[in-house]
Amino acid sequence: MNLVQHGAVYNMLSLGIASMTFTSLFLWYGRERVLPKFRMAVMVSATVTSIAAYHYFRMFDSFNEAYPVGGTVDGGFAGYNVGYRYVDWFLTVPLLLVELVAVMGLARAVQSSLLKRLVPAAAAMIVLGYPGDMHTQLFGLSNSMWGLLSTIPFLYIMYVLFIEIGKSLASQSPKVQGLLKGARLLLIATWGVYPITFILAMNDVGAPSFEAVVNREIGYSIADILAKCVFGLIIFTIARIKSAEENKEFAANEFRD
Amino acid sequence: MNLVQHGAVYNMLSLGIASMTFTSLFLWYGRERVLPKFRMAVMVSATVTSIAAYHYFRMFDSFNEAYPVGGTVDGGFAGYNVGYRYVDWFLTVPLLLVELVAVMGLARAVQSSLLKRLVPAAAAMIVLGYPGDMHTQLFGLSNSMWGLLSTIPFLYIMYVLFIEIGKSLASQSPKVQGLLKGARLLLIATWGVYPITFILAMNDVGAPSFEAVVNREIGYSIADILAKCVFGLIIFTIARIKSAEENKEFAANEFRD
Numbered sequence: 001m002n003l004v005q006h007g008a009v010y011n012m013l014s015l016g017i018a019s020m021t022f023t024s025l026f027l028w029y030g031r032e033r034v035l036p037k038f039r040m041a042v043m044v045s046a047t048v049t050s051i052a053a054y055h056y057f058r059m060f061d062s063f064n065e066a067y068p069v070g071g072t073v074d075g076g077f078a079g080y081n082v083g084y085r086y087v088d089w090f091l092t093v094p095l096l097l098v099e100l101v102a103v104m105g106l107a108r109a110v111q112s113s114l115l116k117r118l119v120p121a122a123a124a125m126i127v128l129g130y131p132g133d134m135h136t137q138l139f140g141l142s143n144s145m146w147g148l149l150s151t152i153p154f155l156y157i158m159y160v161l162f163i164e165i166g167k168s169l170a171s172q173s174p175k176v177q178g179l180l181k182g183a184r185l186l187l188i189a190t191w192g193v194y195p196i197t198f199i200l201a202m203n204d205v206g207a208p209s210f211e212a213v214v215n216r217e218i219g220y221s222i223a224d225i226l227a228k229c230v231f232g233l234i235i236f237t238i239a240r241i242k243s244a245e246e247n248k249e250f251a252a253n254e255f256r257d
Numbered sequence: 258m259n260l261v262q263h264g265a266v267y268n269m270l271s272l273g274i275a276s277m278t279f280t281s282l283f284l285w286y287g288r289e290r291v292l293p294k295f296r297m298a299v300m301v302s303a304t305v306t307s308i309a310a311y312h313y314f315r316m317f318d319s320f321n322e323a324y325p326v327g328g329t330v331d332g333g334f335a336g337y338n339v340g341y342r343y344v345d346w347f348l349t350v351p352l353l354l355v356e357l358v359a360v361m362g363l364a365r366a367v368q369s370s371l372l373k374r375l376v377p378a379a380a381a382m383i384v385l386g387y388p389g390d391m392h393t394q395l396f397g398l399s400n401s402m403w404g405l406l407s408t409i410p411f412l413y414i415m416y417v418l419f420i421e422i423g424k425s426l427a428s429q430s431p432k433v434q435g436l437l438k439g440a441r442l443l444l445i446a447t448w449g450v451y452p453i454t455f456i457l458a459m460n461d462v463g464a465p466s467f468e469a470v471v472n473r474e475i476g477y478s479i480a481d482i483l484a485k486c487v488f489g490l491i492i493f494t495i496a497r498i499k500s501a502e503e504n505k506e507f508a509a510n511e512f513r514d
Binding site: 028031035036037039040043044046050051054055058081083084086087088090091105106107108109 | 264267268272274275276278279286287290510511512513514
């Protein structure tokens with residue numbers, strides 16, 4: 001791997017560490033700046049970025065060990081652990097949906113029914129995607145077949161987010177509606193990066209090229225920062241606005257309007 | 258140990274680190290989201306996952322040192338410290354029973370009487386199980402004999418959980434009863450993984466095979482995540498529901514129903 005390629009991934013992973021770690025710190029303290037009713041949503045957002053911070057520290061170290069400047073492909077393929085990303089997504093992607101539903105402040109029965117469908121679907125989407133990205137023909141299925149299987153829960157999540165959650169949007173204020181729609185769109189748009197990266201590398205057998213590794217790592221990192229840090233801060237903003245809408249005293253203490 | 262075997266244990270132990278560490282963080286902050294009466298139960302849950310987080314960090318490092326890709330059986334067996342798991346369980350298994358009893362919100366005398374029996378039995382169960390898993394014929398007793406001795410306190414715990422705690426369930430609301438029964442079942446089901454793994458490796462003398470190590474580590478890790486993280490989050494949910502049931506102001510602040 002040459003110096004420019006190495007430097008690009010190295011700095012991108014370090015940006016990931018910094019973004020995840022300090023968004024976490026901000027959100028953990030930030031929970032106090034919303035009403036108790038919305039604190040769980042902020043705490044789950046902080047948990048997501050904290051989990052990702054751990055994995056970015058690990059990936060940074062794993063990358064530096066596996067891909068020294070001027071090193072070989074084989075050494076890199078054996079040493080760099082792509083599993084960190086999938087373990088991270090397995091934990092964080094269901095939690096991103098929990099954040100989104102929690103900040104809406106729905107009745108407990110509605111919230112529980114939504115999460116009972118979204119969380120398992122999100123976990124299934126990640127678990128089914130991993131064998132395709134391992135390039136090992138697990139259970140005799142090709143990479144594209146695993147990718148296709150993983151698309152089924154993805155489409156189901158789309159359905160729940162747009163049709164079912166769409167119905168609950170009417171009860172929110174116009175300002176909150178706009179932000180919730182933006183957050184939902186951000187989630188879908190950033191999730192779109194993953195299958196694109198997946199498809200680009202789908203036909204590679206064995207070790208991917210240096211170029212493929214660099215593109216994949218940069219693509220995944222940008223998507224992660226948008227889907228976790230920016231998304232988490234939008235959730236926090238929604239929680240602040242909803243707190244002010246529901247409680248005049250909170251609004252007077254926190255804002256000057 | 259080959260690359261796939263190594264990667265499976267490596268990622269599973271890292272999943273253990275992430276699950277334990279960030280469930281801990283969430284529960285430490287989460288104690289604020291239940292009434293003071295139920296905070297001890299949540300704090301004990303957070304203590305359990307924190308203790309386990311420490312041990313998963315240690316096991317991850319110990320495993321990587323002991324089982325390099327392509328390394329030998331002897332080197333692996335000598336280097337990997339199974340003791341971490343037993344030290345962890347010795348501290349956490351009694352505390353899991355404390356969580357369960359504490360969240361029920363029983364009268365102090367009843368709670369104290371239950372814990373005086375459950376905590377020593379849980380500690381005895383772990384202490385007696387360890388020599389069997391060391392495969393060293395300690396005090397001239399075979400692995401299966403240690404396994405059998407460890408089953409005696411286990412059966413006593415079953416008795417207390419199902420007969421004695423069963424009586425106290427009647428005083429809980431139907432929703433809480435369902436969750437408490439689920440938590441009790443989860444505890445028993447996941448504890449079942451340990452003896453199965455134990456029996457599978459019982460007749461191995463000296464170093465276990467790579468396959469046995471991989472199955473054992475994956476089995477123990479999944480059981481640990483269910484018994485500690487998922488169990489702790491159920492305890493937290495029970496504490497939230499009971500807080501809302503007992504205090505209308507808490508319910509109005511935290512939920513929209």
